[in-house]
Amino acid sequence: xxxxxxxxxxxxxxxxxxxxxxxxxxxxxxxxxxxxxxxxxxxxxxxxxxxxxxxxxxxxxxxxxxxxxxxxxxxxxxxxxxxxxxxxxxxxxxxxxxxxxxx
Numbered sequence: 591x592x593x594x595x596x597x598x599x600x601x602x603x604x605x606x607x608x609x610x611x612x613x614x615x616x617x618x619x620x621x622x623x624x625x626x627x628x629x630x631x632x633x634x635x636x637x638x639x640x641x642x643x644x645x646x647x648x649x650x651x652x653x654x655x656x657x658x659x660x661x662x663x664x665x666x667x668x669x670x671x672x673x674x675x676x677x678x679x680x681x682x683x684x685x686x687x688x689x690x691x692x693x
Contacts, residue, residue: 660667675681682688
């Protein structure tokens with residue numbers, strides 16, 4: 591008679607362990623879902639910021655491509671070329687006046 595009672599206690603023990611594991615896994619999954627929502631919101635915010643940065647860089651790229659187009663090929667913009675030359679070499683144009691503040 592002792593053996594059937596021992597089997598039932600072992601069965602109950604395994605059932606309790608299995609139930610605890612299931613409850614633990616369910617609690618962990620619920621906890622991950624709550625953290626996942628916060629992480630999703632953070633990632634959405636980061637995506638919006640990177641989209642803004644991308645649009646700024648696209649505008650800058652378009653500006654530089656247009657400027658490059660003006661400085662190369664058959665249609666050279668002489669005013670832009672002169673502006674770049676003066677900026678690179680630190681020169682003043684004939685119509686420009688340099689004002690140096692006194693210390």
